[in-house]
Amino acid sequence: MKNQINFPETFTRSDFFSGIDEHEVSAIIRSGHQVVFKSGSTLFRQGMPARKLYLVEKGRLKLSKLHRDGKEIIVRYINPGQITAAVAAFSEKELPATAQTVGSTEVIEWTRESILRIMGKYPRLAINMLHAALERLDDIQNRYLELTVERVEQRVARALLRIMKQSSHKTEEGIHIDFRLSRQNLADYTGTTLFTVSRILSDWERKGWISSGRERIAVTDPHALVTLAETG
Amino acid sequence: MKNQINFPETFTRSDFFSGIDEHEVSAIIRSGHQVVFKSGSTLFRQGMPARKLYLVEKGRLKLSKLHRDGKEIIVRYINPGQITAAVAAFSEKELPATAQTVGSTEVIEWTRESILRIMGKYPRLAINMLHAALERLDDIQNRYLELTVERVEQRVARALLRIMKQSSHKTEEGIHIDFRLSRQNLADYTGTTLFTVSRILSDWERKGWISSGRERIAVTDPHALVTLAETG
DNA sequence: TCAGCTGCTTGCTCCGGCGCAAAGACCCCC
DNA sequence: GGGGGTCTTTGCGCCGGAGCAAGCAGCTGA
Known part of the structure; x- marks a missing residue:
């Protein structure tokens, strides 16, 4: 059976080259x-x-x-x-x-x-x-x-946390997203509009949960966002 | 190189057993x-x-x-x-x-x-x-x-057409969905509510596009639905 | 350094569709 | 064959968030 290959018992890692010398x-x-x-x-x-x-x-x-x-x-x-x-x-x-x-x-x-x-x-x-x-x-x-069951604010919180986990670094200001991320980008990612995202971020900034500027977001209180994402 | 296998040039069919004797x-x-x-x-x-x-x-x-x-x-x-x-x-x-x-x-x-x-x-x-x-x-x-860019009615039309393509048969009444499909099912599939789906189907029935009953839908004018799905 | 572009904010208005309630239709099983 | 459970219809009210407009802020490049 020349095509036979022995795979290991299980596959656990997800990387493209996992299991290759x-x-x-x-x-x-x-x-x-x-x-x-x-x-x-x-x-x-x-x-x-x-x-x-x-x-x-x-x-x-x-x-x-x-x-x-x-x-x-x-x-x-x-x-x-x-x-x-x-x-x-x-x-x-x-x-x-x-x-x-x-x-x-x-x-x-x-x-x-x-x-x-x-x-x-x-x-x-x-x-x-x-x-x-x-x-x-x-x-x-x-x-x-x-998208079907949650409110916009909750989805934006989830999205920001998701992006934060994958691409961020700590600064004295908070946890900083590594790349330029506009309000429009967040809207396109969460299925809402620029206006709504802007209002939500302004609100969070007033509450001291984030600190943001033009195409720049830093999370200062991740726990508050987690609570929002989990409880709605 | 005992692990080497020759795959064909391309893979076109999608079935689970495609390419196997x-x-x-x-x-x-x-x-x-x-x-x-x-x-x-x-x-x-x-x-x-x-x-x-x-x-x-x-x-x-x-x-x-x-x-x-x-x-x-x-x-x-x-x-x-x-x-x-x-x-x-x-x-x-x-x-x-x-x-x-x-x-x-x-x-x-x-x-x-x-x-x-x-x-x-x-x-x-x-x-x-x-x-x-x-x-x-x-x-x-x-x-x-x-889900993010289309209206509910358009999404329901798409969903019904999708299901129709995969599981339906022709009868004298129209193209009949092969299985029990409730308003609630369609709502859960399209990200809306039972009430909204019911209103939409009633409307389509009045227009003569479908014929439906309890957990039963037959499409009598698929073209009308396609037009709705394509043009919004 | 300043002009201009692009992104952001915020007030206002409007509406699609959600949610409830109550009644009606249908089916299935006893 | 009738009763109960489930599915469906439809009227009504409400509201989250979309869309628009107008002005502001910050970056960039000449």
Whole structure:
């Protein structure tokens, strides 16, 4: 049975290269192509055929979807260590979203041919991609649930905490979001409007929970936000 | 390089067993366990540890998520040929949703050990599961977009068309949904309330677009619904 | 350094759709 | 075949949050 492979008992880590030897990882990376994009670049656009798989090394991607009437939503942010456009592994697929860099960003890209070759050599990669896809499915399903049953303020609190967990650093001012995040961005991410987000943040600032400025947010009282997110 | 496998150039079909020889498929099926559930049975519950992977053969599953405040949403329906609880392949995971049968339903279930064994033998299965996960990701992301930018009536039209495409048959009355589908179900699926769905369906019935009764809907003018879904 | 662009704030108005209540329809089972 | 439970309809009132307008603030680049 020449196609047989022994997988370990379980898979627990979620990283793209989980379960693959370090020197093999570097071989895989060398089979891709490293590219640096400046802030605001578009890596791919919704509706275009998917040709490449991307792994973010530094920086961040904003994955957004456009509705026919022009309204935009943010599907998620792709942080270092995460992949996107996995659908490129399958032919004749359109990209479901648009990816733009937020801040200067380094990625590694692989063509479909490379992906198929390395997946053939390391079947574990398909497992890792499956794991990542299931995690995102869980994430968006939870947000879908929140969108239907929770109030806007609660969703904004959750969103800010989520982003804070993934991309922030402590300063004397509080926990600072690592990238430029406008009121409009938060609105697009939580399914509301710029005006409503602005009113909510102003209110929180008055209460001393956050400190913010133009495209900049620092959380000074995360506990207050957690309480709001949990109890409504 | 004993672990090397040659994958074909591309993967186009989405079925769980796509790309696997027929007699090997029957071996895989024999390694699982066939179970018949009567209508309304609960296969698994949100929050429980994931232990088994399910493939629906006949009937249908309703995947739902419960919010802490008691409100429920329908994530999706799982139709024949589709799998669910793929997360069972990974240890220490909680199930993100609850699955209940809608009508008498036959499934095949595999334990984690079986899944790992057959995925080791047929790496193509991981690819197929990845494909399925990416399709669902696309589906829920589209619905997430719709939920934020579209009106309720438009979303109900889309939902009804979606369900119609997957599970309906023609009768002299129109295109009949194959299973019991209440106003409440449609509300849970579209992120609105029983009352609003009832008002919308009454309106459509007056216009002659549908014909409906208790837990029963038949579409008599699909084109009208498509127009509504497309143009808002 | 200042102009201009882009993002942010806030008052006001309006409305889609939620929630309740009460009655009606339908189905199933005893 | 009738009673009870469940699903559905519809009137009414209310309100969260969308949308608009007008002005303000802060960054950036020439």
